[in-house]
Amino acid sequence: MGFMMMTMLRCAMAMILAILAGHAVAAEVALVGVLGSKALLVIDGGAPRTLAVGQLVGDVKLLSVSSDTAEIEIRGQRSRLRMGDSPVSVGERNSAAKQVTLVSDVRGHFSTSGSINGANVTFLVDTGASSVAMGASTAMAAGIDFRKGEPGMAGTANGVVPMWRVRIRNVRIGDILLNDVEGAVMQVDMPYVLLGMSFLNRMEMRRDGSTMVLTQRY
Numbered sequence: 761m762g763f764m765m766m767t768m769l770r771c772a773m774a775m776i777l778a779i780l781a782g783h784a785v786a787a788e789v790a791l792v793g794v795l796g797s798k799a800l801l802v803i804d805g806g807a808p809r810t811l812a813v814g815q816l817v818g819d820v821k822l823l824s825v826s827s828d829t830a831e832i833e834i835r836g837q838r839s840r841l842r843m844g845d846s847p848v849s850v851g852e853r854n855s856a857a858k859q860v861t862l863v864s865d866v867r868g869h870f871s872t873s874g875s876i877n878g879a880n881v882t883f884l885v886d887t888g889a890s891s892v893a894m895g896a897s898t899a900m901a902a903g904i905d906f907r908k909g910e911p912g913m914a915g916t917a918n919g920v921v922p923m924w925r926v927r928i929r930n931v932r933i934g935d936i937l938l939n940d941v942e943g944a945v946m947q948v949d950m951p952y953v954l955l956g957m958s959f960l961n962r963m964e965m966r967r968d969g970s971t972m973v974l975t976q977r978y
Contacts, residue, residue, distance in 0.1 A: 788964075789820060791830050791841035799830040802847070839966065845887075857975050860934040864970045871952065874933040876902040876943075881953045883933065885972070889956030892931060892943045898953060899945040904928065906945035914946050922947040931959055936976045938962060 792808055793800030799822055800808050811822040823831040828843045862870040862885065870885040876894070879902040886893075893914075899906045909924035928943040933955075942958035964975040 788847040789832060789834070789839075789841060790845070790847035791843045794825060794827060794830070794843065797825060799825045799841075801830070801832075801841075840968070842967075845965070845967070857977075858935040859973055859975045860936055862972045862974065864972070868970075870972050872933055874931065876931055876953065877904065877929045879903070882951075883955040884952035885960070886954040886956055887960060889954040890942075890944075891925070891956045891958040892928060892941055893950075893954040893956055894943065894945055895950035896945055896947050897949065899926070899943075902928075904943070904945065909945065914944065916946060916948055918948055933974070936963075936974065938976075 788804050790802045791799060792802050795810060798810050798812050800810055801817075801820065801822075802808050803817065803820055809817055811817060811820075813822055813824060815822055819834045821833045823833055823838065825831075830841045832839055832841060860872070862872050864870050872883050872885075874881060874883050876892070876898070879898075881894070881898060881902075894902075896906065904926055906924040906926050909926035912923050912925065913920050914923040923944055923946045926943045926945055928941040930937055930939045931941045932938075938959060944956075960974075962977055964977050966973045966975070
């Protein structure tokens, strides 16, 4: 084999290894139950697995468990899981993934500035909301013709109000920009836009005390 061919092969192998290193897969783990001193974990979307403290399943090792939390370790990285929270991703990650770090306020709420269709808004993270929810005035400022959306009714602190399901062209927080996001517009004034699961499902969510890190998955 000629020198030129060997050089090309080495370059190709180097590129492949670099790509693989930059896209190492992390394991997604969720705590779905506690059985005494054992934890019931869902790993990478599979069937629930019961782990005792010290037990290893694949790369996931259970370090400790309490009434509603569990601490795990994956490939040397530790993470604390809380029952009912979204799955967390632990292990090596794509170094090019876009991230935003949020800090909670005195009430434990996570809020941040951002934009909807280029219009500036303030978001409040709400895992109980199924979509990105906003008031009618916010939607109009963002150029959303919400009355052409799917009508319905929604329960709020002010009672049941008319609402419309819409598609949002884009939602931005920091360096994270998502296109074609499901939204809901309610006929009521809202001080925040609720950052619901139609956005958060496309994130890896990691919380450590008063800090939450959102990493874009797709």
